[in-house]
Amino acid sequence: MSKITVGIIGAGRIGQLHADNILRSDLLEVKYLADVSINHLKGTHYEDNIPVITEDPENIFRDPTIQAVFICSSTDTHAEFIKKAARAGKHIFCEKPVSFNVEETKEALEVVKISNVRLQVGFNRRFDKHFKKVREVVMEGKVGQPQLIKVSSRDPQAPPEEYVMRSGGMFMDMTIHDFDMVRYLSGSEVLDVTVKAANLVDPMFGRHGDVDTAIITLTFENGAIAVIDNSRQAVYGYDQRIEVFGDKGTVAAENEAQTNVQISTKDCVYLDNPKHFFLDRYKEAYIIEIEEFAKAISEGKEVVCTGEDGYRAELLALAASISWKEKRSVLMAELLTVEV
Amino acid sequence: MSKITVGIIGAGRIGQLHADNILRSDLLEVKYLADVSINHLKGTHYEDNIPVITEDPENIFRDPTIQAVFICSSTDTHAEFIKKAARAGKHIFCEKPVSFNVEETKEALEVVKISNVRLQVGFNRRFDKHFKKVREVVMEGKVGQPQLIKVSSRDPQAPPEEYVMRSGGMFMDMTIHDFDMVRYLSGSEVLDVTVKAANLVDPMFGRHGDVDTAIITLTFENGAIAVIDNSRQAVYGYDQRIEVFGDKGTVAAENEAQTNVQISTKDCVYLDNPKHFFLDRYKEAYIIEIEEFAKAISEGKEVVCTGEDGYRAELLALAASISWKEKRSVLMAELLTVEV
Amino acid sequence: MSKITVGIIGAGRIGQLHADNILRSDLLEVKYLADVSINHLKGTHYEDNIPVITEDPENIFRDPTIQAVFICSSTDTHAEFIKKAARAGKHIFCEKPVSFNVEETKEALEVVKISNVRLQVGFNRRFDKHFKKVREVVMEGKVGQPQLIKVSSRDPQAPPEEYVMRSGGMFMDMTIHDFDMVRYLSGSEVLDVTVKAANLVDPMFGRHGDVDTAIITLTFENGAIAVIDNSRQAVYGYDQRIEVFGDKGTVAAENEAQTNVQISTKDCVYLDNPKHFFLDRYKEAYIIEIEEFAKAISEGKEVVCTGEDGYRAELLALAASISWKEKRSVLMAELLTVEV
Amino acid sequence: MSKITVGIIGAGRIGQLHADNILRSDLLEVKYLADVSINHLKGTHYEDNIPVITEDPENIFRDPTIQAVFICSSTDTHAEFIKKAARAGKHIFCEKPVSFNVEETKEALEVVKISNVRLQVGFNRRFDKHFKKVREVVMEGKVGQPQLIKVSSRDPQAPPEEYVMRSGGMFMDMTIHDFDMVRYLSGSEVLDVTVKAANLVDPMFGRHGDVDTAIITLTFENGAIAVIDNSRQAVYGYDQRIEVFGDKGTVAAENEAQTNVQISTKDCVYLDNPKHFFLDRYKEAYIIEIEEFAKAISEGKEVVCTGEDGYRAELLALAASISWKEKRSVLMAELLTVEV
Structure with missing residues (x-):
């Protein structure tokens, strides 16, 4: 080939x-x-x-x-x-x-x-082996009908100010991955988005009209409710966890630690921190992502993350911005009516 | 004595x-x-x-x-x-x-x-050794200023219909423990409550105007945002987890499993389920709870969960009911103005 | 009753x-x-x-x-x-x-x-819920025919000198529990015992002709090989773990931690230490032990740990002493021939 | 460069x-x-x-x-x-x-x-990030003076008969990695080797005068005692764990699971199996191994695993064979006198 x-x-x-x-x-x-x-x-x-x-x-x-x-x-x-x-x-x-x-x-x-x-959008986390396995477990029905979906997604450190200025805001820059993840995990589309957000990490974010901490709740067409928690700064490392709870059980992916080493002393038992950031955590996922892109082209099949996936995640980021600014739940139907 | x-x-x-x-x-x-x-x-x-x-x-x-x-x-x-x-x-x-x-x-x-x-209200979870330790870690400042607080609280099975009818609704009957927990963990008071809830477990709940599944978001005076997820039916056992995330780190308490035994076979690695329900999980907590009550009386000191703690948790349950029915965030100030 | x-x-x-x-x-x-x-x-x-x-x-x-x-x-x-x-x-x-x-x-x-x-000997660990479950898993054949059995058994601190003097030596005082455990887990009898031991924790043990650190290997009639590791001083707490490996899998019981709380900071992830010592770790086991004794009497059935179990554990302790002193494997048949 | x-x-x-x-x-x-x-x-x-x-x-x-x-x-x-x-x-x-x-x-x-x-011998496990960290922790003195060293090393499946015939026997083919590991972890040399071994996995091994299951105990010049447990067939996957216990604590590396996904259902909590075999588990280690070799050459420094390390591991395999055949402890001094 x-x-x-x-x-x-x-x-x-x-x-x-x-x-x-x-x-x-x-x-x-x-x-x-x-x-x-x-x-x-x-x-x-x-x-x-x-x-x-x-x-x-x-x-x-x-x-x-x-x-x-x-x-x-x-x-x-x-x-x-x-x-x-x-x-x-x-x-x-x-x-x-x-x-x-x-x-x-x-x-x-x-x-x-x-x-x-073909257009593939860079939602690399879909190619993470842990998250992919969670998706498979859900799709095989092993936890039944999804009812609650939880995503913890916290960066280890705030980006520099110049980055923040051009980032499109936390929802568009960072949460967009999580918006894609909840769609990927639920296999359903979002009905409404409700945001509680704050500027707790660094006043710099606030100066640019941005937030750095948020809880985002989403309800889905299939009845499931999802919640994303975000922080721009988890000092202990890159925190990336998901859970899908259904009527037959729950499936969760924990963080990847730097090593599996455990040290027990008089004072404490110590474990290694989670991997530092996305380059470490998603190192393999980035490789699989482009290989899957290549295979989709070679084999003439659809890509795993389409342009529509990118578009829908952006719509969710937009809805989140509106929810935060207007302090209300935003129905996705509002946006779809107006803008598409 | x-x-x-x-x-x-x-x-x-x-x-x-x-x-x-x-x-x-x-x-x-x-x-x-x-x-x-x-x-x-x-x-x-x-x-x-x-x-x-x-x-x-x-x-x-x-x-x-x-x-x-x-x-x-x-x-x-x-x-x-x-x-x-x-x-x-x-x-x-x-x-x-x-x-x-x-x-x-x-x-x-x-x-x-x-x-x-003295009046002590039966919030037994405050006496659970895991949750108590989380509270201590937070109060000692080891994770810094709380920014995100997460509570997963899921019962293993739905109560019988006659119980549901007299329960006061899920928020008053079940979530009330979680409302107390987020106050206990944050050391702060709630500003507003936002509920997304559904009837996914059993239509019986819906027939009585009740829900069985919910994501509840609360913002606090100290800036923290909390989220509670509830289900009336986690088929794998009693799911009781908490996390407090702050600017210096995060502290979490995981479920208590029935045993620490791990079986590895060709097909899978098996662990024991979480303890079945509150009588197992909080067995020790119920004992400590009454001993602390006895000590408070003997030593003339304040109890750990006062009448005011009970009252505030009820107010939060009320706010949650309103939020759910009116599909909006409810400011605690609304309730305090009107009703106290 | x-x-x-x-x-x-x-x-x-x-x-x-x-x-x-x-x-x-x-x-x-x-x-x-x-x-x-x-x-x-x-x-x-x-x-x-x-x-x-x-x-x-x-x-x-x-x-x-x-x-x-x-x-x-x-x-x-x-x-x-x-x-x-x-x-x-x-x-x-x-x-x-x-x-x-x-x-x-x-x-x-x-x-x-x-x-x-009836005579019941105080091998309390047989009543520990974790170890009991491991035994059940083995007896149900879930890991197949036992091939390797591992016991880690380490005390948190050395006993006082006057205790050591009257203890009968580490094998008789401390390892005797582990000798019983390997018999209990294997469902078979020991053929030979081989000890490598040392005095590393405190010279006091050596002054009394005793050891404080050991690896003890035992072969069983059913072909399994067991290994016990002992130390009189694990500064991080009471270390009590077992594993049974067979042709269909392996089953292990980990330590019981003081709490399930995990603290993640910039420097490290911290867990709680194992329970401090036997009074904490085996608190429930001591209660079940006497209840099982009472039931055996009431119901006229055999006790869980008989006099023969006590005797056989002592024989193993004796074999261990000889193995250590004579620096050789000791066949249980030697002892049985000579002494019984 | x-x-x-x-x-x-x-x-x-x-x-x-x-x-x-x-x-x-x-x-x-x-x-x-x-x-x-x-x-x-x-x-x-x-x-x-x-x-x-x-x-x-x-x-x-x-x-x-x-x-x-x-x-x-x-x-x-x-x-x-x-x-x-x-x-x-x-x-x-x-x-x-x-x-x-x-x-x-x-x-x-x-x-x-x-x-x-320069001659580097292919002890790839020295380059495994988990084992390397354990070695570092030991060398930094964080667990104090090593007293007990434990290695579990079990292959997922027996090699084909033709491989076994040319393998040099389990000690030379498989345990040789573990012999190197205990030397690497202890930072000391072995005084004696004592083997208890059996043919439990497949009679084929016995037909070729080989074993498939073993407990190997080694004592070190620095007083530490090590124990290796081996099996040619762990049906649940490649089992590779180590622990170093010292007077200040203990440090251990657990297996690497295929994913961190946990599924909880009514029946059980399921985890993924360990990685299947050495190509998965040591994938990264094999890369680091050759990079370190390249750097040693470029920078004119000593390699991490020298010819002497290879030689000493072979001597230990030889001692193990003698111990097994003659059913006695073998002093390394016997071999060194005779053969070097």
């Missing part, structure tokens, strides 16, 4: 992560790495291993040998690149969120649809 | 539990066991070990040698018995809730206050 | 423990508490609750209303009291070991046999 | 594993893959990615651009290849055991020494 040929747009942290995983992959091959500025790539192993490093992404769209584009640039450029890639007939892997604006996302998805290319 | 002399009103399941614990206690001595009907006590060990078994609780109030009354009768009789006991100068241990009506509770508490007796 | 009437000989720590449990029991009733000196019992609750406190155990043997004798005196007196009790027709509960001398034990057991009374 | 250039001898399971890891490595580069027969490599990705695939390993020794040789061929060829590689001035990574004969091993090590090349 020949490798899927890829161009990557965006060579920041996540773009480099994908580039490295593709370089080690048997299923994908990277031919272009594009960024608005390529100075930081000088002298790196990317120069040795990637044929073209460029500041012009059009090179990728123009190259007929390229089968897929990875969009890892800043969020405000995603929609435009999606449309260009789709029109050029390239399959697309796009980091989350698709855009900060659901209308813009919708437009981009329509171009994707017309162009008949 | 001589034992605290006690009369018990109500010889149902919980009354018998307290009677048995008192019979084994070095700190309390039971002289009366009263019930509206005493037929079911004939031939039991209570006849051999308790001096007076009676259908008239007035015997207890009249006896000047009785120091304390345990009120374990049906909830609709609590307030009246509290007032009588207080006026007779007896200290009072009253099962939760104090009453189904916050006004009635308030009145009873006023009589208690005037009478200068 | 009327209670089994009991006289207790020996009012030290373990005698008082049994006395307290009997005072709270619905199945047993203590009428005598005897000790070589009763000064330390003056003013205690035993004076209020036990009819006769005496320095003459003959009072117990003489009283025809006494059904059973608890022998909790120093080990060198056990055999003599067993014989007296048996000849007086009393059932016997005797603390471990039956004696320091297997010949003496054998003689005592013969008198018990002739007298047709 | 330029990559270390490598030739691999032996393209069976372990040779292919190293080849794949080197192909993805930033520190090593594979130029030759040699095997006695290369038919099975036809049409594989090795053909595309490795410059020379050959049946003649002399090609590797002759090539002056090759810096290091990986010896992954059958054990009986190891010593000869080590000597050739050393004489050709190549650094050596050799799979365990170095040979089946300690004299042969010794000779090979002498050639290595004279040739002034």
Whole structure:
């Protein structure tokens, strides 16, 4: 089987992560790495291993040998690149969120649809082996009909101020993964979203009109109720836990610890902390994510996280923002009526 | 030290539990066991070990040698018995809730206050060694300022219909323990209550205007946000977990399993289920609860769960009912203005 | 059902423990508490609750209303009291070991046999719910034919020197419980015993010709191999774990922690230590132990730990001593040939 | 930094594993893959990615651009290849055991020494993050002076008969990893070895004069006592646990489960089994192992597992065989006197 040929747009942290995983992959091959500025790539192993490093992404769209584009640039450029890639007939892997604006996302998805290319959105957690197993257990009916879904999702440390300013807010930047997760776990769509949020970690968030701590409750078409708890700063490490409770039982995935070592002394029993952050915790998931993308293209089957999954998660983030600002439950029907 | 002399009103399941614990206690001595009907006590060990078994609780109030009354009768009789006991100068241990009506509770508490007796409300979970330790860790500041508080509280099986009819509803009957727990853990008072609830376990609950599944979010004066998840039926056993997350870390208490035995086979690794229900899980807590009551009386100090704790938990149950019925957040200030 | 009437000989720590449990029991009733000196019992609750406190155990043997004798005196007196009790027709509960001398034990057991009374030896760990469950799992064949049996048994702190001097040595005093446990778990008899032991905890043990650290390997008639590890001092608490590995799987019981509370901070995740020592860990087991004794008498059935179990554990302790001193494996057949 | 250039001898399971890891490595580069027969490599990705695939390993020794040789061929060829590689001035990574004969091993090590090349033996478990952390904790003195060391090491399934015939026996083939581990953890050398072993898993082992189940006790120069338990068949998965107990506490590493998912139902609580076998469990360790080898060469420092470590583990395997056959403890001094 020949490798899927890829161009990557965006060579920041996540773009480099994908580039490295593709370089080690048997299923994908990277031919272009594009960024608005390529100075930081000088002298790196990317120069040795990637044929073209460029500041012009059009090179990728123009190259007929390229089968897929990875969009890892800043969020405000995603929609435009999606449309260009789709029109050029390239399959697309796009980091989350698709855009900060659901209308813009919708437009981009329509171009994707017309162009008949695949679009996979970067919800890497769907490929985490623990979460995937929870999903399987739920789908096999082992815990019966889902009634309560719980997601704890806490970052180990607050991002820098400049990041926060461009992040789209906590719901769009961070909770969006959890919105996707509750949809993935429930196998159902959300009816309403209710947020209680606060600015407890750092006043900086408040200065930018953002929150850093939240409890988000969602009710689903199938009757289940989900709750997400978020914090921008869990000092003990990356806290990523889920539970699905149904009429036949409950299934939960605990955190991954750095090691399984336990030290018992006179004072205490010590365990290792959870893995530090997403690069550690989801290291394997990021690899499986792109392999599944490659397989979907090769085998002509649907991707695991579609553009619609991205769109729906954004709608939930939007609903959460409204709920928080207007201090009320927001029906998803309100948004769908108005905006789609 | 001589034992605290006690009369018990109500010889149902919980009354018998307290009677048995008192019979084994070095700190309390039971002289009366009263019930509206005493037929079911004939031939039991209570006849051999308790001096007076009676259908008239007035015997207890009249006896000047009785120091304390345990009120374990049906909830609709609590307030009246509290007032009588207080006026007779007896200290009072009253099962939760104090009453189904916050006004009635308030009145009873006023009589208690005037009478200068102690009133302890039966929030047994405060005496659970795991939960007590979590509270201590929080109060010592080991996890810093509380930001998120989580309580999972799920019964193993739905109560019978006749119980549901007289229960005051899930929030007043079951969640009331969790309302007390979040106050106990946060060391702060609730500002507002928001409920998402459903009838998923058994349509019987719905027929009585009740719910069986809920996510309840509460915000606190100190900024913390709490979330309680409830189900009337966790088929795997009694699920009782708490977590307090703060700016310096998080502290959690897991379920108590029936045993620590682990069986590993070709198919799976098996652990024992959580303890079945409250009589198993809180067996020790019920003993410590009454010993602490006895010590408070002997040493003239305040009880661990006061009448006010009972009252505030009832107010939260009331707020939850309103939130659920009116599908909105309820500010505690609304209730306090109107009703106290 | 009327209670089994009991006289207790020996009012030290373990005698008082049994006395307290009997005072709270619905199945047993203590009428005598005897000790070589009763000064330390003056003013205690035993004076209020036990009819006769005496320095003459003959009072117990003489009283025809006494059904059973608890022998909790120093080990060198056990055999003599067993014989007296048996000849007086009393059932016997005797603390471990039956004696320091297997010949003496054998003689005592013969008198018990002739007298047709029950003798239960105080192997309390058989009544621990975790260990009992492991035994049940093994007996039900869930892990198949036992191949490896592992016991970790470590005390939290070394006993005082005067205790060590009279203890009969670590194998007879401490490991004897583990010898019983491996027989209980395997359902088979030992063929040979091999010891590697050392004096690492405190030179005091060495001065008295004793060890404080050991690995003891035993092979069984059914082919299984067992290994016990012992230390007189596990600074983190009482370490009591077992595992039985067979051809269909493995079953293990972990330690009991003081609480299930987990604290996660920047530095570490902290758990509570195991329970401190046997009085905490086996609190429930001590209660079940005497209730099972009472039931065996009432129902005329065999006790769970017989005199023979006591004898065989002592033989294993003796074999261990020889193995350690002579630095070789000791066949149980050697001892049985020579001494029984 | 330029990559270390490598030739691999032996393209069976372990040779292919190293080849794949080197192909993805930033520190090593594979130029030759040699095997006695290369038919099975036809049409594989090795053909595309490795410059020379050959049946003649002399090609590797002759090539002056090759810096290091990986010896992954059958054990009986190891010593000869080590000597050739050393004489050709190549650094050596050799799979365990170095040979089946300690004299042969010794000779090979002498050639290595004279040739002034590095030799790393493939004790991959030293690079497991859990075991490495245990070693660090011990070396930092956090559990004090080691007194008891425990290793559980059980394979998930018995190897095929033809493998068993050429394996050198369980002690040399399987326990050799555990012998290295107890040396690594204790930081001390073994004084004596005592084996209790049996043929319980499959009579096939017995037919070849081998065992499949064992308890091996070792005493160390520093006073510690270690115990290894082995089985060729743990039906629940690869069981790899260690513990080091000292005067200040104990440190243990538990198994790695396939996932952290827990399913609770009416019947039971289910966890995932341990990882299936060494390729899963030690996947990361195998990568770190070769990276550490590369760094040792680049930086001119000693490797983590030296030829002497290989030699000493083989001596322990030999001592174990003698102990088992002669049913006695074997002093290491006996072997060292006779053979080195």
